[in-house]
Amino acid sequence: MKTAPSNRPRPSDPALLPDSVPLLDVQRGNQPLSEEIIMAIRGVCDSGRFLYGPDVQQLEQSVAAICQTEHAIGCASGSDALLLALMALDIKPGDEVITPSFTFFATASCIWRLGARIVFADIEAETFNVDPERIEAAITPATKAILVVHLFGQCAQMDAIQAIARRHGVAVIEDGAQAIGAEFEGRAAGSMGDIGCFSFYPTKNLGGFGDGGMLTTNQEWLAKKLRQLAAHGMHTRYYHQMVGINSRLDSIQAAVLNVKVAQLGTWCQQRRANAARYLELFAHAGLDDWLQLPCEVPGRHHVWNQFTIRVPHGLRDGLREQLADQRIGTEIYYPLGLHQQECFRPLGYGPGSLPETERAAGEVLSLPIFPELTDAELQRVVQGTAEAVHLTRRAA
Numbered sequence: 001m002k003t004a005p006s007n008r009p010r011p012s013d014p015a016l017l018p019d020s021v022p023l024l025d026v027q028r029g030n031q032p033l034s035e036e037i038i039m040a041i042r043g044v045c046d047s048g049r050f051l052y053g054p055d056v057q058q059l060e061q062s063v064a065a066i067c068q069t070e071h072a073i074g075c076a077s078g079s080d081a082l083l084l085a086l087m088a089l090d091i092k093p094g095d096e097v098i099t100p101s102f103t104f105f106a107t108a109s110c111i112w113r114l115g116a117r118i119v120f121a122d123i124e125a126e127t128f129n130v131d132p133e134r135i136e137a138a139i140t141p142a143t144k145a146i147l148v149v150h151l152f153g154q155c156a157q158m159d160a161i162q163a164i165a166r167r168h169g170v171a172v173i174e175d176g177a178q179a180i181g182a183e184f185e186g187r188a189a190g191s192m193g194d195i196g197c198f199s200f201y202p203t204k205n206l207g208g209f210g211d212g213g214m215l216t217t218n219q220e221w222l223a224k225k226l227r228q229l230a231a232h233g234m235h236t237r238y239y240h241q242m243v244g245i246n247s248r249l250d251s252i253q254a255a256v257l258n259v260k261v262a263q264l265g266t267w268c269q270q271r272r273a274n275a276a277r278y279l280e281l282f283a284h285a286g287l288d289d290w291l292q293l294p295c296e297v298p299g300r301h302h303v304w305n306q307f308t309i310r311v312p313h314g315l316r317d318g319l320r321e322q323l324a325d326q327r328i329g330t331e332i333y334y335p336l337g338l339h340q341q342e343c344f345r346p347l348g349y350g351p352g353s354l355p356e357t358e359r360a361a362g363e364v365l366s367l368p369i370f371p372e373l374t375d376a377e378l379q380r381v382v383q384g385t386a387e388a389v390h391l392t393r394r395a396a
């Protein structure tokens with residue numbers, strides 16, 4: 001028997017629609033480029049140049065242009081970029097490196113791996129970025145570098161941080177993994193410190209089909225040393241001046257990224273438009289007295305890798321569950337400060353030692369912000385959040 005065509009009326013409340021809004025859907029960005037990407041991959045396969053090929057050079061040139069730097073050096077991941085940056089600056093046991101605790105693990109693990117001391121600095125409440133005053137307070141005669149993170153796609157206060165670094169004669173490394181294309185007063189992320197570090201992990205604003213990373217610098221000696229360190233420390237084949245690591249960007253990843261990098265400007269604009277639309281919709285929903293919304297500080301060009309709200313203490317996890325029930329994807333970046341991680345317990349940071357970091361870890365919730373979100377989806381996220389806030393408040 002034939003079933004009658006369904007002509008049930010669609011529910012008018014968008015929150016009741018069966019479609020979900022994922023936190024991130026990489027396929028929507030990749031799909032329209034898939035023919036071009038497959039051709040590019042085939043080109044690498046046909047050439048047989050799987051490492052150090054022209055695709056890698058081309059991507060290095062593109063990233064150097066985006067980051068306004070003289071040099072860009074491909075490597076295997078953002079984590080390796082951070083490790084190589086510290087190795088190039090000769091960070092060793094007995095040295096101290098100041099860095100935020102409210103960041104991804106790789107920012108600090110590279111310091112630990114070299115036997116240096118991780119010195120955590122607390123963050124600013126509004127931007128989640130490292131607080132220059134806390135950096136200054138943490139400087140000692142053993143400080144060798146400040147490892148800044150441009151968290152969620154917005155640059156840290158680089159003018160103040162660079163002034164501190166100059167005053168104390170220490171190096172600055174930028175972890176720009178979440179911030180390719182971001183700017184601080186017209187200067188690009190990755191161009192302000194001695195070395196910039198970038199990641200092409202698939203969830204970043206420029207994501208590959210696997211792991212990949214890039215280093216940027218304006219200093220020729222650093223560019224040479226970074227390239228050498230990423231190739232086992234070899235200067236001429238099989239002659240090693242220093243002990244490096246094996247960290248290369250695959251030609252296949254570079255070929256994929258060369259197709260995608262042409263879209264990066266458009267994607268950043270779409271992320272910025274989505275953020276602006278959220279701020280408008282949240283203000284309209286009257287939730288901005290209850291939720292704290294993220295902001296773009298004047299003079300910074302925010303590229304919105306994440307759109308991260310704060311939920312009043314103790315209510316975040318409940319709100320997140322409500323959103324999951326409505327099939328709205330969220331994530332907690334990050335549920336713990338790194339100083340609270342088990343593996344860094346030997347550093348001796350007790351509860352309350354970084355109060356703003358600990359408060360943020362209990363309150364943050366990241367909402368979908370990827371470029372291809374439709375306006376209906378943005379509206380659905382805000383309406384869904386309003387509904388969830390209502391239920392969470394009633395339960396509280």
Ligand SMILES: *Cc1c(COP(=O)(O)O)cnc(C)c1O
Pocket residue numbers: 077078079080103104106107149175177178198199200201211212213
């Ligand atoms: C993703 C990320 C990294 C590490 O990059 P990988 O390419 O995954 O190794 C480092 N720092 C921050 C802030 C990141 O978000």
